[in-house]
Amino acid sequence: MDHQPAIITEEEEATSALPRKEPPKIHRLDESVVNRIAAGEVIQRPISAVKELVENSLDAGSTSISVTVKDGGLKLIQVSDDGHGIRYEDLPILCERHTTSKLSAFEDLQTIKSMGFRGEALASMTYVGHVTVTTITGGQLHGYRVSYRDGVMEHQPRPCAAVKGTQIMIENLFYNMTARRKTLQNSADDYSKIVDLISRFSIHHTEVSFSCRKHGAARADVHSIATSSRLDAIRSVYGMAVARDVMEVAALDDDPSRSIFKMDGYISNSNYSAKKTVMVLFINDRLVECSALKRAIEVVYAATLPKASKPFIYMSIVLPPEHVDVNVHPTKKEVSLLNQESIIENIQTVVELKLRNCNTSRTFHTQTVYPSTSGTLGSNKNTQLSPSEDGSKSQKVPVRKMVRTDSQDPSGRLHAYLQVKPPRQPEGKADLTTVRSAVRQRRNPKESADLTSIQELLNDIDCNCHSGLLEVVRDCTYIGMADDVFALLQHGTRLYLANVVNLSKELMYQQVLHRFAHFNAIQLSEPAPLPELLMLALKEEDLDPECSENDDLKEKIAEMNTQLLKQNAEMLAEYFCVHIDQQGNLSKIPVILDQYTPDMDHVPDFVLCLGNDVDWEDEKSCFQTISAALGNFYAMHPPLLPNPSGDGLQCYKKGKNHVDIKNGNATNNLEDDTIMEDEYDHELLSEADTAWAQREWTIQHVLFPSMRLFLKPPNSMSTNGTFVQVASLEKLYKIFERC
Numbered sequence: 001m002d003h004q005p006a007i008i009t010e011e012e013e014a015t016s017a018l019p020r021k022e023p024p025k026i027h028r029l030d031e032s033v034v035n036r037i038a039a040g041e042v043i044q045r046p047i048s049a050v051k052e053l054v055e056n057s058l059d060a061g062s063t064s065i066s067v068t069v070k071d072g073g074l075k076l077i078q079v080s081d082d083g084h085g086i087r088y089e090d091l092p093i094l095c096e097r098h099t100t101s102k103l104s105a106f107e108d109l110q111t112i113k114s115m116g117f118r119g120e121a122l123a124s125m126t127y128v129g130h131v132t133v134t135t136i137t138g139g140q141l142h143g144y145r146v147s148y149r150d151g152v153m154e155h156q157p158r159p160c161a162a163v164k165g166t167q168i169m170i171e172n173l174f175y176n177m178t179a180r181r182k183t184l185q186n187s188a189d190d191y192s193k194i195v196d197l198i199s200r201f202s203i204h205h206t207e208v209s210f211s212c213r214k215h216g217a218a219r220a221d222v223h224s225i226a227t228s229s230r231l232d233a234i235r236s237v238y239g240m241a242v243a244r245d246v247m248e249v250a251a252l253d254d255d256p257s258r259s260i261f262k263m264d265g266y267i268s269n270s271n272y273s274a275k276k277t278v279m280v281l282f283i284n285d286r287l288v289e290c291s292a293l294k295r296a297i298e299v300v301y302a303a304t305l306p307k308a309s310k311p312f313i314y315m316s317i318v319l320p321p322e323h324v325d326v327n328v329h330p331t332k333k334e335v336s337l338l339n340q341e342s343i344i345e346n347i348q349t350v351v352e353l354k355l356r357n358c359n360t361s362r363t364f365h366t367q368t369v370y371p372s373t374s375g376t377l378g379s380n381k382n383t384q385l386s387p388s389e390d391g392s393k394s395q396k397v398p399v400r401k402m403v404r405t406d407s408q409d410p411s412g413r414l415h416a417y418l419q420v421k422p423p424r425q426p427e428g429k430a431d432l433t434t435v436r437s438a439v440r441q442r443r444n445p446k447e448s449a450d451l452t453s454i455q456e457l458l459n460d461i462d463c464n465c466h467s468g469l470l471e472v473v474r475d476c477t478y479i480g481m482a483d484d485v486f487a488l489l490q491h492g493t494r495l496y497l498a499n500v501v502n503l504s505k506e507l508m509y510q511q512v513l514h515r516f517a518h519f520n521a522i523q524l525s526e527p528a529p530l531p532e533l534l535m536l537a538l539k540e541e542d543l544d545p546e547c548s549e550n551d552d553l554k555e556k557i558a559e560m561n562t563q564l565l566k567q568n569a570e571m572l573a574e575y576f577c578v579h580i581d582q583q584g585n586l587s588k589i590p591v592i593l594d595q596y597t598p599d600m601d602h603v604p605d606f607v608l609c610l611g612n613d614v615d616w617e618d619e620k621s622c623f624q625t626i627s628a629a630l631g632n633f634y635a636m637h638p639p640l641l642p643n644p645s646g647d648g649l650q651c652y653k654k655g656k657n658h659v660d661i662k663n664g665n666a667t668n669n670l671e672d673d674t675i676m677e678d679e680y681d682h683e684l685l686s687e688a689d690t691a692w693a694q695r696e697w698t699i700q701h702v703l704f705p706s707m708r709l710f711l712k713p714p715n716s717m718s719t720n721g722t723f724v725q726v727a728s729l730e731k732l733y734k735i736f737e738r739c
């Protein structure tokens with residue numbers, strides 16, 4: 001290569017008179033510079049100083065802590081407590097760096113219980129502000145006051161009158177850091193951040209009373225009174241609206257191979273509504289942030305609750321101190337935990353169970369709005385509607401297949417029939433016990449099947465299993481959904497698209513056979529009448545559902561199928577947990593995968609399929625077709641509401657055929673979109689968003705983990721488009737190499 005002359009900038013040229021190429025001399029920084037740099041790290045904003053001071057007061061065993069703030073903390077921060085105070089002899093070194101009463105040897109960190117241990121906070125404050133300490137220890141007649149600058153006392157401590165405890169005052173924070181002071185002066189929210197911080201402390205440390213006020217203000221913005229009830233504390237700090245809509249959660253794990261921890265807390269229920277997540281997290285009594293846990297819980301909320309609200313979460317997690325590394329962040333804002341993934345997963349499961357139960361009871365409340373289907377009162381139109389009429393009458397969306405569109409009932413008309421029984425367990429005991437026993441049950445499913453026809457069907461699955469795909473399924477990593485039906489997977493160096501509808505259908509089919517005659521039940525809160533379900537399905541099969549031409553015929557078919565299913569009700573109940581009562585109502589359906597409830601929009605298709613497609617004569621074929629019908633019902637079909645993140649968005653515009661008329665095609669330009677912004681049916685859109693988010697969550701957290709454990713992919717899946725290999729990394733690398 002030719003040697004290019006170096007380009008010299010004007011600036012460099014100006015200095016080029018100096019001998020170049022000589023490395024600059026390394027010298028030791030002045031101690032005060034080092035300290036100020038370090039101080040800037042520990043005390044990043046006024047709130048960091050408040051946090052350190054309050055933690056010191058807590059460490060000092062205080063029962064009352066009050067905070068006063070002026071000018072967002074830049075002019076004054078004052079924290080007074082009634083703790084044990086500071087010894088006179090310690091005052092000279094109190095604000096030197098690395099002076100602490102809480103830690104001696106490094107090993108002590110493993111078991112440290114106090115908030116502080118670095119001995120840096122007070123020192124840091126003296127490098128970036130003017131610190132004055134007033135303190136009195138037990139049994140003394142008077143206290144002492146002393147001011148500090150750059151780590152040292154400005155004068156000898158002066159005797160003064162003092163009330164029990166310590167008062168630390170910081171004035172003119174960042175007086176010597178012009179840039180930081182300027183940026184902070186422009187931001188008005190430091191005080192509200194401080195109020196938020198004290199609120200968080202007060203709901204955890206309920207044994208301490210806290211107050212926080214602006215300097216000179218008569219009223220405190222946070223004022224908590226020591227109480228024994230956490231809920232009272234939440235009420236007094238966050239208000240009635242939050243306290244009313246939270247429920248208690250708890251989790252526990254004591255299996256060293258997974259994780260050891262205890263969690264208790266309060267989380268918002270389905271009635272709570274907020275735009276921003278509030279997560280108050282204490283780990284071993286330390287106020288910390290854990291974005292992974294926060295995200296994990298938000299995902300559960302988005303997927304489980306019909307109303308897209310951000311949650312309120314208070315959680316206190318206690319682990320053996322040696323499992324927590326508190327020394328990973330200069331402000332101790334974050335900690336790292338042993339077995340973090342396992343703990344998060346565990347908490348996710350508990351939150352989900354809790355939400356599902358509260359969600360069910362919510363659905364149940366809505367249910368009371370609807371009359372029983374046998375209602376005879378004719379006066380009120382709304383109360384007269386039977387479930388089937390209800391859905392079709394109030395249809396809003398120009399997609400004929402859609403049946404769940406009553407805005408009064410956001411979780412879908414048929415969901416009103418669904419009541420998942422809350423798992424029975426002792427109060428306060430972790431829901432985990434239920435989860436674990438369910439897992440155990442799932443691991444030994446074989447013993448149930450003693451009928452030879454079932455054995456044969458299970459053998460067929462084994463013999464027909466594709467070994468290559470089995471490996472893919474067992475060890476694949478789920479990457480995400482590529483479109484409505486295909487998920488992207490990685491296996492080794494290969495990428496695959498996999499059809500989740502086919503996969504889930506097959507998995508459910510196989511699981512029905514494995515669990516044969518040993519199902520838990522999902523109870524419908526109100527039995528659903530078969531004739532109406534069948535009519536609904538038959539009408540949907542029609543090209544024009546409004547056409548009532550063949551209604552008589554349909555009614556006959558519905559009636560015949562109802563009789564047929566009633567005749568076989570005993571067998572359906574005993575072997576498949578599909579319960580049909582004497583009146584011809586569907587009342588229970590089976591749990592095929594734990595933690596999973598099928599989309600109730602598919603119930604009509606399912607009963608029609610039972611009526612039409614099952615071979616009731618031959619035992620093996622009968623079991624196979626019923627299992628297949630269940631498999632199809634429980635499969636993870638795309639929700640009936642079109643996916644709003646794709647072309648489906650068009651369907652949520654108010655007013656029919658808008659797109660076609662305006663543009664002549666389905667792709668809208670940007671300008672058009674902004675004009676139309678207000679014309680979307682936002683309620684329906686958010687329902688659709690939730691349905692799709694819920695499905696995606698279920699695919700990742702229920703379908704894939706279960707598939708890895710149980711699915712035996714049949715040979716047909718290698719050729720029928722269920723798996724499509726889209727790339728192999730080796731080949732991609734080759735391509736990149738050439739570029």
Ligand code: ADP
Nearest residue numbers: 056060085100101116117118119120121122166
């Ligand atoms: P750390 O908290 O890491 O020990 P700090 O600089 O925050 O370091 O505090 C230094 C020491 O000063 C503490 O170890 C404690 O002994 C003492 N101290 C600070 N604040 C108080 C207080 N409010 N009450 C009693 N002692 C205090």
Ligand code: MG
Nearest residue numbers: 052056116121
């Ligand atoms: Mg401290």
